[in-house]
Amino acid sequence: MSRLTRRRLLQRAASSPAPTGATGTPLGAAAAMTAGATVASAVAAPEGGSDPAAEPRTALRFPTGFGWGAATSAYQIEGAAKEDGRGESIWDTFSRTPGRTSNGDTGEIAADHYHRWAEDLDLMRDLGLDSYRFSISWPRIQPDGTGQPNQRGLDFYRRLADGLRERGIAPMATLFHWDLPQALQNNGGWESRDTVERFADYADIVFRALGERIPVWLTVNEPKTVVQNGYLRGHHAPGRQDPDAAYLVAHHLQLAHGRAVQAFRATGQPGRIGPALNLHPCYPADDSPAAAAATRLYDGYENRLYLDSVLTGSYPADVLADLGPQSRLARGIVDGDLAVISAAVDLLAVQYYTPIYVTADGGTEQRWPTSVAAWQQIYPDGMFDMLTRVTRDYGPIPLTITENGLPTADILAADGTVEDTGRVEFLRDHLTAVHRALAAGVPLESYHVWSLMDNFEWEVGYDQRFGLVYVDYATQRRILKRSAHWYRQVIRDNGF
Template identity: 75%
Template sequence: MSKLPRRRLLHRAALSATAAGAARAGLAGATPAVVATAAVGGCDSSQDRENDPDPRGPLRFPPGFGWGAATSAYQIEGAAKEDGRGESVWDTFSHTPGRTRNGDTGDVAADHYHRYRDDLDLMADLGLRSYRFSISWPRIQADGTGKPNQRGLDFYRRLVDGLHERGIAPMATLFHWDLPQALQDAGGWESRDTAHRFAEYADAVFRALGDRVPVWLTINEPKTVVQNGYLWGHHAPGRQDPEATYLVAHHLQLAHGLAVRALRATGQAGRIGPALNLHPCYPADDSPEAAAATRLYDGYENRLYLDSVLKGAYPRDVLADLGPDSRLAAGISDGDLDVIASPVDLLAVQYYTPIYVTAGGDTTRRWPTSEADWQQIYPEGMYDILTRVTRDYGRIPITVTENGLPCPDRLGPDGTVDDSGRIDFLRDHFAAAHRAIADGVPLESYHVWSLLDNFEWAEGYDQRWGLVYVDYPTQRRVLKSSAHWYRTVIRDNGL
């Protein structure tokens, strides 16, 4: 790969990754001329909206709309060495000095593995209609291969049964970044074999749980694995290898397609699709150069993943930019794109931030950021990305599987947590989603990130994203103001 594509790849990843930790790695590498000053916002309510009527009036969502919340296994489960669970890349990464803030790990996290029944009761108290969670691959196959661990499958069976008992629809994600370390040692996502091992793991999970899970998501945010794990190196496995980056993307997409085919082969009736973090990309100015740079940037951010799954081809401009000798081009075998484009039933969209692209292909900020420096607060981006998907790819059913922001939440003297800024944030994003539905987007459900405060990857426990406050020393759960507000939204099916 030439120096020019490598430089472009580094620029493109600078502010695009949605996982926490991008602030420290990405912004450190950006020049002051590129990254504009932006005020931190979002968590301090700008007005007392609890007392003021919403000027939009009541907004009601379609009957049966799936209001939910989301989590992931490594971020909440804990029990890292119990009941046959193997080591994941995130166990290795978080235990490596200097990789996470304060040296935090997911060894205990929110202790959900032991407290899942209480957490299920919290979900029922909130009135959740859907719960999006992930299954830990190393809890099912300690080394990523072989006979599945029955104790791991039993845990998820109990969780799924508990959801059904409370009238909550399970939405299970097969991979949320916790690759078994043994597979990483054998090449990780640079190895084509890992995609096939993933299909075998998926098949085992489908056959054990498929009769009880109505919706499956394959790979969570492949782009974050690609950019944060292999380009910047501030997520597991901690690589900085631009040559490998988009070969990894191809194998993640291939794993997705193989998992879709594995579900179909079981005869299970569940629906399946990918979970993609999508960033609406906008030109930073009105110049033709900015428009052209934005189009290519969008190729790396969005179309690389959308086009391959929904159109059966990688974007030509991205392939040309990488060059004919790239490892991505060399890694595509006959039939791969047919596998990747295996028909899906829905698309999971995760929206956190827009991206503004300059004529030189760099990025700039336009809106206030949250405590996560990479996150610009722009609710209109939710409308734009949802309508764009429907416009460009047809009326595939959509679920929002992540949207939220971190706030400096603290327990007050009265034992409550006032996060009114999070309420404002969610209200504005819900309203944008409502407008998208009114304009023809087939949006079925919306999952707030996150149900619980949790281990926020490279940021450890410094950032709190949850509707529910977790007091980590005691593991006590406290509903924040946003949770009480969300309960009302769900009850009323709208704002």
């Protein structure tokens, strides 16, 4: 990696708005994007794009069998951080470090889901969910990231999966949602190829223990967020600011995904498997050739680095050239790695939160109103653009949306209600874009809102609420927000 590239990566990471909610993805890691060969055409009108809120509403019905779900992750809701043999994760360490999280918040208790899982499953049933996407805590299964499994940890997920199935809800399990065992971090973490092999061993344990209970598996959640927030900005665990390490980590996370797919196939278990990628459509900020070129490269770092490797078996040539032949990514690729990374998957999980507008100098700018998370521009058409782009550029791979949502300034009123009308409007507009994508031929199977309930939102702790369900952290009482009632009706009607 050249000194110029390294300096640019750090400068952009430092100057970009920092997402802090469910995805936590910075608006700029290195350069820019846009869809495949259509840098200008995929979203050619950042200023003239349609405003879904301004258009007349008509009744929308989704295809028969379309799946409606909600999503969470282990560290954000489970709590019970020191119970039943669970080991330390990097997020335990990070959140206990002074100055790392808002108010010094940690996930030690979170939403106490570990103890309240049955109550929470009843809540999901009452909402009418078809599917629940959750994650499995690696340090709950292997406290040190290696060795024999902790049966008490596996038993918790057995109970959870069985409880979901008893209530008619399909479990969708994510193997890794950022809570790496601290013991593995002490030995190099995702900078070490050994962690890839440890992940394959962990995946094999989980598949063999739970495989018949889980119809859909997701391997690695948002590798890009680990790279950008954990190793460029440093405001997520493990809290590094090292561009040389960052893209080696990207390679090892992708390799871990591939090794998990191989492990799954080797077990012969039924079900399907794929990755979960947060994808951000990138648009040129003006009509200049320089903005188009910057946007194309931004796309390489933001989207194609992960899509191309998994779905085509190659890394984008422009990204490799920008990093340079001596980058740790380039030097870390071993013969056969890309064949492992591109092991055939059954589906792709897409997560959408915000667009990115790229200037001629490779910077970014805001074009749309933001949520209470300053990093999140609210642009529903970006959902349509990204879904159709994936299908156009990579073929008809089955898709599922596994995260889409926003934080709002939720207040529990004296009458016990939470009027999150902004979230209802957000979901309505984004589901309208989803419906358009289905009509355009995108093979989308299901939609999971982020999030089922309020939770620990990484470095902002409990300051932001993304849930359909309000959690009163003092009492752990669950209260359905207006959005939960609205979503329940959407599920009942299969539309709105």
